[in-house]
Every structure is written in structure tokens, then in C-alpha cells.
Amino acid sequence: MRTPDGMERGLVAPETLGLETRVEIRKTAFRLLEELPEGTGRLIIDLTGTARVDSAGLGALVLIQRRAADRGQSVTLLNPNDELRYLLVLTKLDELFGVEGGRG
Numbered sequence: 001m002r003t004p005d006g007m008e009r010g011l012v013a014p015e016t017l018g019l020e021t022r023v024e025i026r027k028t029a030f031r032l033l034e035e036l037p038e039g040t041g042r043l044i045i046d047l048t049g050t051a052r053v054d055s056a057g058l059g060a061l062v063l064i065q066r067r068a069a070d071r072g073q074s075v076t077l078l079n080p081n082d083e084l085r086y087l088l089v090l091t092k093l094d095e096l097f098g099v100e101g102g103r104g
Contacts, residue, residue, distance in 0.1 A: 009042075025045075077097050
């Protein structure tokens with residue numbers, strides 16, 4: 001999904017997205033979504049440096065996506081590793097997110 005200039009916000013996910021980091025990424029993502037006009041825009045979560053995502057981290061991503069959907073916005077996961085891509089497909093969460101790029 002392409003948006004006009006200025007209608008995207010991005011954040012870089014931590015190396016481990018899980019119990020220890022879920023609250024901070026969720027708060028940051030919610031703040032960034034609030035910066036965008038309701039009904040438009042996209043949040044890009046860069047997972048290039050993220051090596052591990054546990055169930056708490058996956059839960060945080062789902063909460064972020066729900067908030068975006070409630071606001072009429074979208075969430076794109078950028079460069080998830082193969083393990084996370086597999087987990088998203090297995091849990092059928094791949095249908096909720098835009099996914100771009102990838103790495104082994």
C-alpha cells in the first residue's frame with residue numbers, strides 16, 4: 001500500500017522482540033500511529049535487525065495492527081526473517097500485515 005509523502009511512520013524493532021521489549025515497542029508504535037491522520041497512513045516496522053520474536057512480541061505486533069485497523073491505517077513488516085514469516089503464515093497473521101522484503 002502506497003501512501004502520499006508524509007503519510008508513513010517507521011520504527012526499528014529491537015534485536016529480540018519479546019517480553020522485555022513488548023511494552024516499549026507498543027507505546028512507540030501507538031504514538032507514531034497517532035501522528036498520522038485517522039483513516040490514512042502506514043506504520044512500517046523494520047525487522048532487519050530482529051533475530052528473535054517470541055509469543056509476547058507477536059502479541060505486541062497484533063495489538064499494534066489492531067490499533068492501526070481501528071484508525072483506518074495499515075502496518076507493514078519490513079524484512080522479517082524466515083522464522084517470523086513462517087510463524088505469521090502458521091498463525092494466519094500474515095493476512096493482517098503487509099510484508100515487504102525478507103532475509104534468511
